[in-house]
Amino acid sequence: MQPHTLAIWNLIAAWAGLLAGMGAGAVVGIFFGSEDFAGGYGxxxxxxMRLGHISFFGLAVVNFMYYFTTVALPGPLSRYEGQLPGQLPGVLLIAGAILxxxxxxxxxWRAGVRHAFFLPVGxxxxxVGLTLIHIIGVLS
Known part of the structure; x- marks a missing residue:
């Protein structure tokens, strides 16, 4: 089966996320041996920094799941396939993986930026919610 239209970008984002996670781990891992690096372990x-590093891997898995879900479904993920509403779940998952x-x-770096967490979380x-709604719609 073929992936649905733009879902190939979720596959690319997944592999890029794995690579970025490895790169981030390699760069920051150089300094993790120091007890006082970045203010100490706690x-x-x-x-x-640990959360950012692991989020690359976790969200890569989410994007892999989205891609393979679109491949496995018997029909289009949405009646809007090929239009923005049909692509929105995949776009949001990529945005979340970047944000x-x-x-x-x-x-x-700046603790005040934590107030922006609503962006990737949202x-x-x-x-994920739209993907679930679309899956239920296709299978029912």
């Missing part, structure tokens, strides 16, 4: 900056580590790392909740 400090806000270091916790947010989450970005907000994590920026929050590690994208991801909406993307």
């Amino acid at each position: 400090s806000w900056p270091r916790r947010l 989450m580590p970005t907000v994590c790392y920026l929050s590690a 994208c991801l909740i909406t993307g």
Whole structure:
């Protein structure tokens, strides 16, 4: 089966997320051996850096799942296939995968940026919710 239209970008985002997670881990991992790096293990900056690093991997898995869901479904994911409403879940999942580590790392740098977490969280909740609604619609 073929993936639905723009879902190929979710596959690309998933692989890019894995690569970015490995790169981020390699760069920051150089300094993790130091007890006082970024304020110490339990400090806000270091916790947010760990969260940003792991979010690359977790959200890569979410984008893989979206891609393979579109491949596995017997019909279009939405009656709006090929139009923005039909593509919105995939677009939101990619946006969340970009925004989450970005907000994590920026929050590690400036704690006030934490107020922007509603952006990636909103994208991801909406993307997953719309995907679930579309799946139920296709299968019912």
